Amino acid sequence: MEDNPVQSSNKWLDDLSKGLGHQLEAITVEGLKIVKALEGFVLCNFVVSNRISDADGNWHVGAMATLIDDVGAAAIYSYGGHIKASIDFNISFFSTAKIQEEVEVEAKGCGGQGKDNISDHRG
Template identity: 40%
Template sequence: MVDSTIPKTTSYLEELAQGIGPSEIEVLILQGLELIHVGKGIIRCKLLVTDRVAGEDGTWHTAAITTVMDAIGASAVYSAGDGLHSSVDLNSSFYSTAKIHEKVEVEARVKGINGGLKSAVIEIRRETDGEIIATGRLWMAPLGVKVKHIVSNL
């Protein structure tokens, strides 16, 4: 059987880049995304910081950066296979920022698997000088988890 996760991941990200997608917030933040590489468990792309994702000071808003980390990290996890997953933990660190009209590079790699959980590491760098803007570690759980109901005798 042919693994369809790479073409599906690519198609999903291309639609977001064109302003099409199921999540209005991801469309807003990822419109204009340029894919560099989509592979099994890895995604590399570029994104232009626009006024849509900037704070009042003209710099890239941390909430928008975090949304990028979640979306691109989740896409890397999906591209690794084993179906859809849901974010259960996202830790992010911010070292710098980008201004409107600056381009950034985003890379997400699946780094760990623990049972059904998968971990991705996300790095965002300024394109011009390679300075790290933010890093994140995302843990995701499979959506197919079955919940066992415990009945109490109390």
């Protein structure tokens, strides 16, 4: 499994969602479910918990950013087992996520140049 970057990145995300890893990340991605993962592409479902909500019951923006960063890192890592890329995050949402609301998080590599950068998305 160590030789397969897609499986390695999935294991890393899955371990985080089960509480293994840094405490902040573990709390932030607790319960994350990987729906689909290919080289350079990760699609996940996530239910917002009260542990990562603000006083008004909205998904805390810091927790949202951490989850998006981790899913994006997994997508980039799946290209070759290391992260050597510039990242451009594009986040779209229609409303504030509340406690117990399910959201979909998708990350994909869009392209790159040079031998150490990502190639075109294949998902």
